[in-house]
Amino acid sequence: MVLSKKDHLVGLDIGSSSIKVAELQISRNKKILKKFGMEPLIPGAIVEGRIMDMEAVAKTIRTLFRSQKIRKKDVAISTGGHSVVIKTINTVKMPEKDLQESIVAEAEQYIPYDIEDVNIDYQILGESQFSPDQMNVLLVAVKKDLVAEYMDLTANAGLNAKIIDVDTFALQNIYETVPGQDPDDITLLLDVGASKTSLNILKESTSMMMRDNDSGTHQIVEQICSRFETDVQEAEKILQDPEENAPDPEVVAQILDDVANIWCSEICEVINTFQSNTNDTRVTKVVLSGGGSYIPGFADKLTSELSAKVVTISPFAGLHLNEKKFSAAFTSRVGPRAPIALGLALRRVDDK
Ligand SMILES: Nc1ncnc2c1ncn2[C@@H]1O[C@H](COP(=O)(O)OP(=O)(O)OP(=O)(O)O)[C@@H](O)[C@H]1O
Ligand SMILES: [Mg+2]
Numbered sequence: 001m002v003l004s005k006k007d008h009l010v011g012l013d014i015g016s017s018s019i020k021v022a023e024l025q026i027s028r029n030k031k032i033l034k035k036f037g038m039e040p041l042i043p044g045a046i047v048e049g050r051i052m053d054m055e056a057v058a059k060t061i062r063t064l065f066r067s068q069k070i071r072k073k074d075v076a077i078s079t080g081g082h083s084v085v086i087k088t089i090n091t092v093k094m095p096e097k098d099l100q101e102s103i104v105a106e107a108e109q110y111i112p113y114d115i116e117d118v119n120i121d122y123q124i125l126g127e128s129q130f131s132p133d134q135m136n137v138l139l140v141a142v143k144k145d146l147v148a149e150y151m152d153l154t155a156n157a158g159l160n161a162k163i164i165d166v167d168t169f170a171l172q173n174i175y176e177t178v179p180g181q182d183p184d185d186i187t188l189l190l191d192v193g194a195s196k197t198s199l200n201i202l203k204e205s206t207s208m209m210m211r212d213n214d215s216g217t218h219q220i221v222e223q224i225c226s227r228f229e230t231d232v233q234e235a236e237k238i239l240q241d242p243e244e245n246a247p248d249p250e251v252v253a254q255i256l257d258d259v260a261n262i263w264c265s266e267i268c269e270v271i272n273t274f275q276s277n278t279n280d281t282r283v284t285k286v287v288l289s290g291g292g293s294y295i296p297g298f299a300d301k302l303t304s305e306l307s308a309k310v311v312t313i314s315p316f317a318g319l320h321l322n323e324k325k326f327s328a329a330f331t332s333r334v335g336p337r338a339p340i341a342l343g344l345a346l347r348r349v350d351d352k
Contacts, residue, residue, distance in 0.1 A: 009076040009162055010035075011170070011344030014057070014150070016046040017194035017217075017236075017291065020341035021064050023072065024319065031177065031346075033321040036338060039064040043232040048195065048214075049081040051149050058156035065157075075159050076347040078340060080167035081196050083146040085111055085118075086138070086210050090128050093135045099124065103139075111141045118143055125206065138207075140166060163347050167191070168200045168210055170343030175287060176205055177318035177346070185285040188271070188308075191340075192263060192292025194218055199270055201283060208281070209274045215263055217291045223255045240294075253296075260298040264305050271306065282308075289313040293336040315339035 013020040023035040039060050045053040087110050094102070103122050108115045118141040128134035147164055154161040171189055181187075186208075189200040195216045201209040217239070224235035228247055238245045242252040271283055286308050288299060293312050303310045315338050316331040331338075 007074070007349050008345060009074050009347050009349060010070055010072050010159075011341040011347070012061070012075045012077050012154075012159070013167075013170075013341040013344060014046070014061075014077060014153070015041075015193060015337075015340075016049070016196075017041060017043075018337070019057075019060050019064055020338060021061075021068060021070060022338065022341040022345040023068075023070055024342070024345045026346070031319050033316065033319045033326060033342075035068045035070055036326065036334070036341070037064055037068040038334065038337065039067070046195075049079060049083055049146070051153055054153060054156060057153055061153075061157035061159070065159075073159050074162045074349060075154060076163040076165055076170075076344040077150055077154060077161050078165040078167045078170050078344055079142060079146060079150065080198055081212055081214075083143040084166055084212075085113075085141040086166065086168070088125065088207075089137050089139050090130070090134050091137055093127070093133055096124060099137065103137075106137075107139055107141060110139060113141070113143060117145070119147055142166075162349055163344075163351060165344055165347060167340050168198050168212075170340045170347075171198070171289065172200060172202065172205070172207070172343070173346050174315045174318075174339045174343035175313065178314060179318055182285075186281055186283050188267075188283045188286045189313075190267065190286055190288050191290040192216060192288070192298075193290040194221075197263070197266075197290075197292070199267065201271075201274055203281075208278065209270070211270050213266060215266060217295070219259050219262070220255055220295070223259070224252065227251055227255070256295055257297060260295055260301055263292065263298065264301045267302065268305055284308050286310045287313050289315070289336050289339050291337060312336055313339055315342050 008026050011022040018038050018040045020038045025032040025034050041060050042056050045056045051057055091106055107120050121140045123138045125136040125138055128136050151161055183204055187202045191198045193216050195218050197213050197215045199211045200207055220239055221235045224238050242249040246252045286302055299310045314335055
């Protein structure tokens with residue numbers, strides 16, 4: 001099939017605990033949700049963003065496309081974590097074509113990997129606040145072996161990866177479609193996934209700070225496994241419904257409380273660094289996503305530690321959808337885990 005320039009890609013979020021897929025139909029004034037689904041992965045198939053069991057992951061993707069009846073093959077995928085480096089750098093003002101030539105030499109000093117081993121991408125953000133002769137450039141470097149791994153995976157699943165995006169950018173893209181935002185807010189987009197956490201502090205649509213760390217619901221699952229001597233699948237069941245499945249729900253409540261405290265103090269540390277680097281700019285709103293947002297008490301702890309509004313993302317709020325197909329109960333249940341796939345589904349074939 002020949003793709004028209006306006007064709008949007010299928011968004012495929014390859015998480016370490018589950019795969020999510022989304023398809024949108026986008027016209028000038030409407031974004032219609034056509035498909036959304038999730039499929040769990042077997043534990044250990046993806047570890048720290050690296051694919052350990054290619055066949056299992058490819059099979060899960062094929063199952064998901066079949067169950068959702070998605071026929072399109074062109075997808076946008078994303079990566080995050082250690083193999084991706086995102087930095088805002090300062091450089092002398094120059095036209096885009098000159099930057100294209102000098103970016104590799106420029107990037108070398110900021111990337112902790114051999115420059116030969118990474119793909120570099122960049123975006124000019126605008127004039128530096130420190131000097132009119134300088135400009136800010138967003139630099140993104142992704143390890144080539146990681147890109148090759150994900151290209152192999154999508155090919156194995158019978159798909160073509162047209163765009164490899166970054167999780168944090170996909171999340172920001174869908175967040176910007178959600179109505180009712182206050183332009184005065186300084187917003188922290190916080191995704192606590194199964195194996196990693198990403199933080200992105202935004203002033204309107206400009207990112208002021210991005211960080212990734214290794215925290216995630218895996219910390220809870222590991223503790224449940226060791227306290228109750230269960231495997232990961234059983235521990236996941238206990239986590240999702242302790243009253244029903246835990247030998248002792250109070251032990252689970254204590255684990256959740258301990259881990260939520262750890263997450264909170266890590267987040268506060270990032271925010272404190274941000275405040276001291278930006279003349280005390282305060283984060284006024286936190287938008288939570290990822291499986292971590294289901295943890296009882298976590299949002300309340302953040303509210304009191306940060307004195308900010310804390311909300312869970314509603315990534316479907318800016319989309320048109322058929323309520324018979326996607327009920328309010330469904331979108332609110334899956335909402336926290338859906339944004340990256342939806343953000344990827346906003347991407348077009350001819351995007352950079
Ligand atoms: N109802 C629930 N209550 C508590 N925890 C839940 C619930 N549903 C899911 N989780 C947790 O959320 C995790 C999945 O979160 P998410 O979908 O954000 O992870 P992921 O995107 O696959 O991981 P990552 O992005 O870190 O690779 C599950 O592994 C589980 O531990
Ligand atoms: Mg995720």
